[in-house]
Amino acid sequence: MSELQSHPSRLVDKRKHTIRESFGDRVFMTVTYIILTVVLIAVLYPLIYILSSSLSSPAAVSSGKVWLWPVDITLAGYKAVLQNDQVITGYANSLFYTACGTLISVALTIMIAYPLSKKTFVGRSPLMMFITFTMLFSGGLIPTYLVVKSMGLIDTRWALLIPNAIWVWQVIIARTFFQNSIPEELSEAADIDGCSDIRFIFSVILPLAKPIVAVLSLMYAVGQWNAYFDALIYLKSQSLYPLQLILRSILILNNGTGNIDAGEMVKMQQMAELMKFSLIVMASLPVLVIYPFVQRYFVQGMLIGSVKG
Amino acid sequence: MNLRTTISNANSDVRQRRRSAVKHAVSKSLRRHWQLYLLVLPPVVYFIIFKYVPMANAVLAFKDYNVIKGIWGSPWVGTKYFEMLFRNPAFATLIKNTLYISFYQLIVGFPVPILLALALNEIKSARFKKTVQMVTYAPYFISTVVMVSIIMLFLSPRLGIVNTIAGALGFEAVNFLGEPGLFRSIYVFSDVWQSMGYSAVIYLAALSGIDPSLYEAARVDGASRFQKIVNVDLPGILPAAVIILILSVGNIMAVGFEKIYLLQNPLNLSASEIISTYVYKMGLLNANYSFATAVGLFNSLINLILLLTVNAAAKRLSNTSLW
Numbered sequence: 323m324s325e326l327q328s329h330p331s332r333l334v335d336k337r338k339h340t341i342r343e344s345f346g347d348r349v350f351m352t353v354t355y356i357i358l359t360v361v362l363i364a365v366l367y368p369l370i371y372i373l374s375s376s377l378s379s380p381a382a383v384s385s386g387k388v389w390l391w392p393v394d395i396t397l398a399g400y401k402a403v404l405q406n407d408q409v410i411t412g413y414a415n416s417l418f419y420t421a422c423g424t425l426i427s428v429a430l431t432i433m434i435a436y437p438l439s440k441k442t443f444v445g446r447s448p449l450m451m452f453i454t455f456t457m458l459f460s461g462g463l464i465p466t467y468l469v470v471k472s473m474g475l476i477d478t479r480w481a482l483l484i485p486n487a488i489w490v491w492q493v494i495i496a497r498t499f500f501q502n503s504i505p506e507e508l509s510e511a512a513d514i515d516g517c518s519d520i521r522f523i524f525s526v527i528l529p530l531a532k533p534i535v536a537v538l539s540l541m542y543a544v545g546q547w548n549a550y551f552d553a554l555i556y557l558k559s560q561s562l563y564p565l566q567l568i569l570r571s572i573l574i575l576n577n578g579t580g581n582i583d584a585g586e587m588v589k590m591q592q593m594a595e596l597m598k599f600s601l602i603v604m605a606s607l608p609v610l611v612i613y614p615f616v617q618r619y620f621v622q623g624m625l626i627g628s629v630k631g
Numbered sequence: 632m633n634l635r636t637t638i639s640n641a642n643s644d645v646r647q648r649r650r651s652a653v654k655h656a657v658s659k660s661l662r663r664h665w666q667l668y669l670l671v672l673p674p675v676v677y678f679i680i681f682k683y684v685p686m687a688n689a690v691l692a693f694k695d696y697n698v699i700k701g702i703w704g705s706p707w708v709g710t711k712y713f714e715m716l717f718r719n720p721a722f723a724t725l726i727k728n729t730l731y732i733s734f735y736q737l738i739v740g741f742p743v744p745i746l747l748a749l750a751l752n753e754i755k756s757a758r759f760k761k762t763v764q765m766v767t768y769a770p771y772f773i774s775t776v777v778m779v780s781i782i783m784l785f786l787s788p789r790l791g792i793v794n795t796i797a798g799a800l801g802f803e804a805v806n807f808l809g810e811p812g813l814f815r816s817i818y819v820f821s822d823v824w825q826s827m828g829y830s831a832v833i834y835l836a837a838l839s840g841i842d843p844s845l846y847e848a849a850r851v852d853g854a855s856r857f858q859k860i861v862n863v864d865l866p867g868i869l870p871a872a873v874i875i876l877i878l879s880v881g882n883i884m885a886v887g888f889e890k891i892y893l894l895q896n897p898l899n900l901s902a903s904e905i906i907s908t909y910v911y912k913m914g915l916l917n918a919n920y921s922f923a924t925a926v927g928l929f930n931s932l933i934n935l936i937l938l939l940t941v942n943a944a945a946k947r948l949s950n951t952s953l954w
Contacts, residue, residue, distance in 0.1 A: 347856045354750050358763050361747065365767050365824065368781065371792060386795040434674035437667040444657050449671065453678055458881075459935050461685025462927030463907075464914040468691075468702065469684050485681050488674060519666040548774035551889050555915060566776045573780035574893055598784060602777050609772045617768060624829075625836050 376599035380592035399600030412568035419564055423483045423546040428538045435493050439500035457490045481556035499534040537623035540616050573598055692925035712925035729905040733883040736819045743827050748834035767828025779893040782821050811902035834868050841867040873951040881938030884930050906930045
């Protein structure tokens, strides 16, 4: 990250800072600052608006009084969300899928990525082609569905953990990491000492691989937390639904908030609107809270992945 | 025995010895590293079952699927389902919508992260730069379901903030998601909003890797900031840009099913029905397995051909390619 921040031309600028920038350059910089400020506001404003709305009173949200800061601050929206059983079940399910799915995915990814990184591993390049080909071509939705069905995974929790467990891109990222940051000499030395491969992985590779394990875990966890399509096609029982599927029924299909009393219609509707904002915040909270801490790992992951190997 | 045969005999002898040496090394490595082979077994089984068996299952496109007889027992019907697809009046619309949305996304979505990275690269204030980067990066973590509901809340004709503001300025309310003509722009620009910060990271990395002496040379030659961008920065990020362009062209036919499916409504369907949403509806909702498989297979093939073509073109033109 810090490498990204420091710009090479600043070294030059420091030495020659007595020379004034030309008029054209100053205009250029002013325009750049203005554009970036506009971009900043355009991205930030919707986020602030959602947060403010979720904290405002139902009436204020519905009548359009909220435009930047919360109006008549209340936690009513959050209260309503927390009283919704569907949401709570979905939240619990998503936590389960995220934890288990990440564990399975990271384990499988490292199991194939580490051997692929070893030059002495016979059959390394055919294996690499074997897995990259699946990035280029796929059987399609229905043939995959039929496989999952024939294995009896439909409407079970496994359907969300297994069929999409390994992402080829993550394997490439992990393989590149092992290749670049674990010296070949280590495994040669272990070989000579008669250390078995499994033991070598547990006592040498894994402790050294902490950064890549962090990167893989984060990417798989965010993917699993945000996934809804597998649940949509493979699950039937509502009790197994992850949060995203519950969100879909409440936020997009507009059902699931339940019994509406005719007399309370307007109030209920206002409440339903407010709940949507609170729900959006709550559903994104786990990822957004850890985001500032994990951002550099994500950047690291993307950079490792982009190195051609 | 003449000299030539002697030499060739000796050659083949060497070759044979080398081959047996290789064989020996292989078997030795297999014996020594059997644990590694054990390790890759579960992932390999995963790829066979969930990636390669479905590829084989795609023969379904040439068969009349019968649930009881299964995929392999069902009768062959040749290209019946492909003919059905090509004769289907909806086919032209599907292709048009799919290509339209993807090219629109490519034309807008490809340059924006590059421009963002170039602009950020010029900024001297580390704090401002970091703020812009962190904020633009954040929306990437919002799930598709939440993203679509945000779009719906903002663009709602009655309560949405966009129409509220437009109303205050004296404009009439617009039902954005009900207008087929607006669907593509909503899809593409919300995507830019969500992913530009994330996509810019690669280019920022490429920019930080440019040799500082090039900037000094440009300065000595009296280049303006703009000239420096054109002559130093752009060539510096070209390889990264080409790779990303190839990958995006390879995904042309695979435009985001998830988001489009969620954004669809009966009013905008004429612009929003794409091949993948059609496959889902035909196959899983209408249980028309063979037909949906044929559509999906057609889609995958076009995708593969596009990827290979663009990759070959890039290799010839700029010496950059995926492999």
